[in-house]
Amino acid sequence: MRNHTAALHPERAPLGNIVIVGAGHAGTQLAASLREEGFPGPVTLISREADAPYHKPPLSKSFMKDSGAPLQPLKGERFFHDHGIELRLGAEVTGIDRAARQVILSDGTRLPYGRLVLATGASARRLTIPGAGQGGVFHLRTAGDARAMRSALSGHGRVVVIGGGFIGLEAAAMLRARGHGVEVVELAPRLLGRAVSATTAMAVADDLARQGIVVRCRAGLDRLLGNGAVSGVRLEDGTELPADMVVVGIGAAPDDGLARQCGLACEGGIVTDGMLATADPFVFAIGDCAAFPQAQLNARTRVESVQNATDQARALARTLTGRPAAYDAVPWFWSDIGALKLQIAGLAPGSDEDIPVLSATGALRAVWRLAGGRLVAVETLNDPGIHMLARRLLAAGITPDRAAMAAGDKATLKSALDAVQGALV
């Protein structure tokens, strides 16, 4: 009977062992959450990196501050051992045999799985213009990238940052604080692309300018200059920017190679359903690599963030341990750009109205973003209180009245939230 049931409803087959490929925020949290949810079976967590699982956001910030700063571990030293999680570091998965339900490691070993979870993450997009292969050009995604860049930081050399996204701007602010001359080169008309409103992007640009960072938008690249070691950046308009170091932050692409290779659907990431399952009921995907139906957008998307990675891991752990839960957490993000704390709750594609909140001194505190009159996202600058409230307002589906939003009065906003939540109880 059991085999018959398993054939008709493979998702109900006994779990067996769980193999997780990738030990970033998503994979590591999944391993931990499986144990918290009481999963008793074998869990194997495979990482191609040699370092024990670590926090990624500090790589562009505190890790760079001094040459001796350690990685910030996700878990204590004994955690994996104490919870019976087999952590395989420095192990590369080179293939997946879905028919045999085995992953294939680079040394040819075949590792059987009952369920397979792909938490492979995303890789930095590489700069491909002429001269990009020279020394002194750094991408920033992994501990290895960060170590390489850190060991090359010396004196107060000039740095050009290519790309005005979160990682580029965080690196720019950190390098400026270390005393480097820093220019940021961005192809788009403004910083931070579609990640934030024009109002917030402008406030960030003003803050960078106050720190003495030069920002050039609408700046196409021609080539990197130098004879083996980078010496500058030439823009399309012929401008040459001297540089002792170039830091590239031009986004990331999902690591979906293994999924593609074994025939799983990939469209801007590994395609999953709302339960984070692929079309193969024995294979799941979470974190930066997963293209899932996002609840608030009502569309398939990929979200690159610590929150998305950890919350998807928690949702999948519940699903795998018999409490199926569709993933519907409100996304949130943060970026510490020097002393500026930028936080975002929600997702804003399709927003058609922005309501800014200014401080008494005229500084931008927040931007409420609406689509068709409905609150979809909130950006804050150095105002974590509004951010925290925004997360709860979005989760409850509440759009406060415009005057309360524009005033940014937390007490009024909180009472709006309490009124609705009180009524729900």
Place this chain on the structure above:
Amino acid sequence: MPHITYRDPNGRTHVVEVAVGLTVMEGARDNDIPGILADCGGACACSTCHVYVDPAWVERLPPQGEMEADMLEFACEPDPVRSRLTCQLRVTADMDGLVVTIPAEQA
């Protein structure tokens, strides 16, 4: 090394040594104490490392920073006096004996 007592949400008490210079959050992480999630890794961005400080210790700790106070006000079930974010509490020698209680829910 200072001893710190964590009361976890399951009612268990953990007395552990935490090196000066680490945060109270890192002490919980390194000793695998449940209930302090610290998703953001100490960036004061998530409020999932919230604890209630023992009343005897409230006045003995460095005061809340502006960001911490702001995050805490809207955290899950904050206490106006006893709530702290452990990622913002850096351990000093005179914190020996600190007692914190971890809430059942974070954020």
